[in-house]
Amino acid sequence: MPSFELLTAFFITTALFAYIPGPAMLYAAAQTMARGRFAGLMAVLGIHVGCYFHIFAAAAGLSVLFQAVPWLYLAVKLCGALYLIWLGFSMLRSKLEGEAVNLTIEPKSARRAFIDSIIVDVLNPKTALFFLAFLPQFVDPAAAFPVWLQFLILGIAVNFIFSSADLVGVLLAGAMVRRLKRSSAVQALARRVAGTVLMGLGVHLAFQKS
Numbered sequence: 001m002p003s004f005e006l007l008t009a010f011f012i013t014t015a016l017f018a019y020i021p022g023p024a025m026l027y028a029a030a031q032t033m034a035r036g037r038f039a040g041l042m043a044v045l046g047i048h049v050g051c052y053f054h055i056f057a058a059a060a061g062l063s064v065l066f067q068a069v070p071w072l073y074l075a076v077k078l079c080g081a082l083y084l085i086w087l088g089f090s091m092l093r094s095k096l097e098g099e100a101v102n103l104t105i106e107p108k109s110a111r112r113a114f115i116d117s118i119i120v121d122v123l124n125p126k127t128a129l130f131f132l133a134f135l136p137q138f139v140d141p142a143a144a145f146p147v148w149l150q151f152l153i154l155g156i157a158v159n160f161i162f163s164s165a166d167l168v169g170v171l172l173a174g175a176m177v178r179r180l181k182r183s184s185a186v187q188a189l190a191r192r193v194a195g196t197v198l199m200g201l202g203v204h205l206a207f208q209k210s
Contacts (some may be wrong), residue, residue: 053122082206088201
């Protein structure tokens with residue numbers, strides 16, 4: 001596995017990303033407001049299950065390429081770092097009006113909320129790009145564990161941390177969503193923090209030795 005220092009950075013960074021309100025958290029909160037807490041919990045479960053599609057895809061595809069072509073690992077890692085920097089810069093520049101989240105969801109059964117959440121997550125290209133950019137930064141090709149297993153372990157850890165944040169969003173749905181909708185300053189601050197963290201992580205990892 002990666003070094004203790006790298007794993008510490010991994011968990012801290014993942015937690016920071018997870019607990020900054022994002023589309024998944026707001027989606028689960030909206031399901032809660034529209035149908036109740038159980039539907040919100042099922043939405044969180046659906047997002048969690050759907051995320052494994054991206055985890056397994058990353059582990060199966062990238063691990064084979066990295067083992068066969070070592071220089072490709074470095075290339076993808078640098079591309080991922082540049083992507084994180086670009087994403088952070090875009091987040092700092094983006095206008096809140098352009099990325100408003102539609103919180104109006106008609107009441108659905110908990111089962112439908114679960115199925116819809118899986119589909120939404122599997123078909124979300126940003127999730128795939130996130131895993132493609134994020135996970136290779138914390139994979140050590142020289143470690144005792146094979147690369148594909150590191151991808152799985154780190155991906156599962158990311159998934160559980162993000163799901164824990166979504167659960168908090170469900171439990172605090174009413175107050176949180178009302179605050180975010182009412183105060184653009186809160187949204188702006190969250191975006192500035194997220195953008196700064198993304199850019200800092202990208203710069204740090206771009207120059208970090210594997």
